[in-house]
Amino acid sequence: MKEPDQMSEAELADYYYTHRDEPDALGEEVLQTQPTRLSTMVSVRFxxxxxxxxxxxxxxxxxxxxxxxxxxxxxxxxxxxxxxxxxRDVEEAGQRLNDALMVLHTRQAG
Incomplete structure (x- = not known):
């Protein structure tokens, strides 16, 4: 039989289930955390x-x-x-638009 550190997750699950009542077969202690309770609702419109x-x-x-x-x-x-x-970006975009409009007016006048 493989050592636990060489087993897949499925093999480990089977192994630990089979040996669940054996005190020496315990794996590492796993701390459980409570999931965060989602208690606040925010409404949004699309x-x-x-x-x-x-x-x-x-x-x-x-x-x-x-x-x-x-x-x-x-x-x-x-x-x-x-x-x-x-x-700054909006200001720069505005300046470029003004420059483009000036070029268009110059071409239309000329």
Missing amino acids: APDEATVVRRAANEAGMTLSSYLRHCALAASNRPVDLDRVR
Whole structure:
């Protein structure tokens, strides 16, 4: 018979079940943790086409819609928005649009 450290998970399960009443056959102690109780509800609204996209993404990820949205929200909350960077980017985009409009007006006038 194989040693427990050489067994697959299925073999270990069978081994420990078979020897469950033998005091010397005990494996490592495993600490159990209580799952977090999800007791707070947050409501969110989507346009119908947005809801379809989000449901499809959750399904493709193999998650419930609730779990998927919770995962995405928590992942996004770990990446805070740099408002100064956003302001600079918007300002730069505005300047580029103004430059493009000036070129268009110059071409139309000429």
